[in-house]
Structure formats: structure tokens, C-alpha cells
């Protein structure tokens with residue numbers, strides 16, 4: 073900023089500028105442990121722009137270098153976020169991926185649905201890998217619980233016609249109870265007598281449904297004992313996270329909101345009914361944490377250099393031989409269920425729409441190295457439905473399934489790129505490809521990931 077700017081600026085602008093100078097934690101740049109990245113941080117929402125598994129965990133891990141707090145706002149242990157660092161592989165389900173970095177606070181917000189037994193197991197598993205979890209984890213007392221009958225109902229529905237291909241973690245039934253106002257929350261679990269009473273009524277009700285579906289009833293006594301015990305283990309972390317986050321913001325702390333799933337799995341904007349049961353898009357970060365929209369500074373969208381989906385529902389650019397090639401390389405197996413992911417070409421109709429819904433400011437492209445040996449590379453630039461060209465995905469699942477992608481072909485680079493650390497070190501065809509798909513999506517390219525490890529990242 074030139075000095076003349078300060079001379080001509082109004083007193084209020086000057087005051088604001090002084091505030092920025094003396095409060096360097098807001099909009100500051102930070103470096104990661106290795107000092108290689110200079111990452112501009114501010115309150116940042118990170119979302120998946122496709123069908124989940126875009127590589128959000130990896131990008132969160134990189135961005136956490138510049139954040140103070142990492143927050144999950146929706147979803148549950150249906151998520152599987154992979155972080156690879158120093159040869160170790162960590163898969164996070166409920167705990168924010170920021171937990172792997174020193175001196176960062178991780179928050180599980182009110183919008184997340186928590187299976188307490190699964191969360192205790194995740195904490196124990198991370199501790200075995202020498203990850204420190206004590207005062208660096210906070211859990212909202214308003215978060216809803218996933219209980220065994222939710223999981224069993226999910227499993228039962230998946231045996232029937234109209235299945236979604238869920239993760240069978242009980243996510244849909246748990247959010248269903250929340251919307252029906254019959255759910256149990258962590259605040260209930262913190263009062264064992266209240267919890268037991270409510271749980272008993274819920275188990276009587278759900279056992280009737282389970283039996284009607286031909287499943288075994290569940291024992292109140294067993295569930296009560298196991299879940300109250302898990303609740304006691306979680307008690308030290310449970311608090312009002314809304315108040316915590318607001319106090320942190322008042323101190324100028326930087327928050328990173330870690331989205332789970334992806335835009336086209338969003339309950340409102342996704343490929344309904346083949347979606348998850350929460351708002352996976354940027355708005356979910358506000359409702360799921362109690363941080364209001366005007367405190368959000370930017371939205372980063374993560375997308376793969378191609379498309380993948382696990383579970384049922386349309387994937388317009390799906391290509392079985394492309395999927396086979398990726399699976400042969402040992403890539404694209406689900407981090408939560410181990411299922412083979414379906415794979416297809418990059419779909420700019422979808423990502424452009426995701427850019428709109430989420431208000432994407434910056435894009436991180438991951439798994440570019442998955443295209444190393446592909447030539448030519450296909451890019452979907454439009455859909456064709458009953459002879460008509462569409463530039464946005466139709467809302468109706470059957471119409472979407474009938475859409476024919478309109479492709480353009482671009483040259484591949486036919487060489488390994490995982491050693492590139494600067495944009496200029498990428499082959500020219502790879503540079504052109506990422507610029508092209510960012511342009512089609514309509515947002516600025518800020519990161520390119522060329523391998524699963526923290527260091528295998530190009531920050532532009």
C-alpha cells in the first residue's frame with residue numbers, strides 16, 4: 073500500500089488499516105513446519121466440489137499450517153479424510169484433520185452427528201499413532217448422537233429397493249431424528265439419567281420398526297451401558313463450542329471449516345435422493361458451527377482432476393476403462409468402506425454449478441498425477457438431454473442419469489509429475505489442463521496436488 077494512500081484515506085479507513093497492522097493474526101500469512109508454503113489465511117470454508125473424496129483431508133492438512141482452529145460442521149463418521157505425512161497414513165472420520173498439527177485446536181461443531189463409541193475408538197486409534205488429543209479437542213454439546221438403531225435402520229434400508237449405497241453408519245436415520253425433533257444429543261448423554269430414560273423410549277419405538285423389517289431387536293441395557301461409558305470418556309471435551317469459536321474470533325484467531333462429503337451429496341443441492349443427509353455446501357459451515365456468514369472470509373473448493381463417486385446415483389462422465397486404469401494403479405478405493413470408487417472424466421458442468429452454490433473463491437486441484445499416463449484427456453463441457461444442450465445439472469435424478477456428456481479432448485503429458493513443487497515445474501500440457509478446468513469452473517486456481525503427501529503440493 074503506498075504511503076500516499078494513508079495520507080488521503082479517511083480517518084475511519086486509517087483506523088481500520090492500523091487495526092490490520094497491530095492485529096497480524098487476521099489475514100496473516102503463515103508457513104508450514106517445513107517453511108516451504110506461504111499460505112494466506114483468514115476464516116476459510118473448505119468444501120468438496122464433486123461427490124466427496126476430493127482430497128479435502130490432504131488440503132486441510134496443508135492449510136492448517138496457517139490456521140489456529142479447524143472445525144467440522146456437518147456429516148459424521150461417513151467421512152473418511154486421508155492425510156499422509158512422513159510415511160504414516162491417517163484416516164480421520166469425525167475428528168478434524170487439523171489434529172495432526174501441533175498447537176492447533178480442533179472442534180466438532182453442533183451440525184455433526186456423532187456416534188460416541190466410534191469417536192472414542194477414533195481417539196484411541198490416533199493416540200496409538202502418537203497423536204496428542206487432550207485440550208486440543210472440543211465437542212459441541214448440541215451435536216446429535218448416532219445410536220445403534222440408526223445404524224441398523226440404515227443397514228435395513230440398504231437391503232431394499234431404492235437403496236442409496238450409503239456408508240451404513242446410521243447418518244440418514246440420525247439426521248432424520250434430528251429433523252423430526254426426536255433425536256438425542258450429546259447434552260443428553262452428559263446427564264446419564266436423562267439419557268437412559270430417553271434412550272429406553274427410543275429403543276422401544278425403534279425395536280418395533282426393526283422387527284417389522286425382519287431385524288433383531290436391540291437390548292436397551294447393553295446400549296445404555298456402552299454409550300454411557302463412551303459419554304464419560306468424551307465428557308472432558310464437551311462444551312459450548314459456539315461461545316468458544318466467537319471468543320476465539322474476537323481474539324483474531326483464524327478458523328478453517330473442514331467440509332465433509334461434497335457438493336453433489338448435499339441434501340438440497342446434490343443428486344437427490346442419492347445424497348447424504350446434511351448440507352455439505354458452504355452454508356453448512358455457518359449453521360453447523362454458529363459462526364455467522366459475515367465472519368467468513370473465503371471459500372476454497374477442492375476438486376480432483378477427474379471425477380469419482382462411491383455409492384449409487386448418476387455420475388454423468390463415468391467411464392469403466394478409465395476406472396479400471398486407476399484401480400490397477402491401486403487408486404480410488406473408499407477411505408471409510410474400502411469400496412471401489414466409480415470414476416469418470418472431469419465434469420465442468422458439475423464443478424461450475426458447485427462454484428455457484430458455494431461461492432468458491434479459490435480452487436485446489438488434487439490427484440492431477442492420476443492423469444499422468446492418460447492421453448488424450450476428456451473434459452465434459454456440457455450435457456445433452458433429449459437433443460437439448462444443458463449447462464447446469466438438472467435437479468431430477470432420472471434426467472441427470474439420462475444426460476449425455478459433451479466432451480472436449482485435450483492433450484495429456486505422459487510423464488510423472490509427483491516431483492513438481494512449483495507450477496513452472498509441471499509439464500506445459502499439465503499447466504494448460506489445470507488452467508483450463510479452473511477457467512471452466514470459474515474460480516482462481518490456488519493449489520495443485522501431485523501426490524498424497526503433505527509436501528507433494530504446489531501453492532500458486
Ligand code: GDP
Pocket residue numbers: 120124125126127128129130151152153154155156406407438439440441442521522523524
Ligand atoms: P477426502 O474425503 O476428500 O479427504 O478424500 P479421501 O481421503 O477420501 O480420498 C482422497 C484420496 O486421494 C486419498 O487416498 C488421498 O491420500 C489421495 N490424494 C489426495 N491428493 C492426492 C494427490 O494429489 N495425488 C495422489 N496420488 N493422491 C492424492
Ligand code: IMO
Pocket residue numbers: 120123124125126150151152153236237238239240241242243244331332333334337346347348349382383384407
Ligand atoms: P468424505 O468426507 C464420498 C456417500 C455414500 C452414499 C451417500 C449417502 O470422505 O468425502 P451416507 O452414509 O452419508 O448416508 O451415504 O453419500 N458418502 C460419501 N461419498 N465421500 C464421503 O465423505 C461420503 N460420505 C457419504 O457413499 O453414496
Ligand code: MG
Pocket residue numbers: 124125126151152153154407408
Ligand atoms: Mg473421503
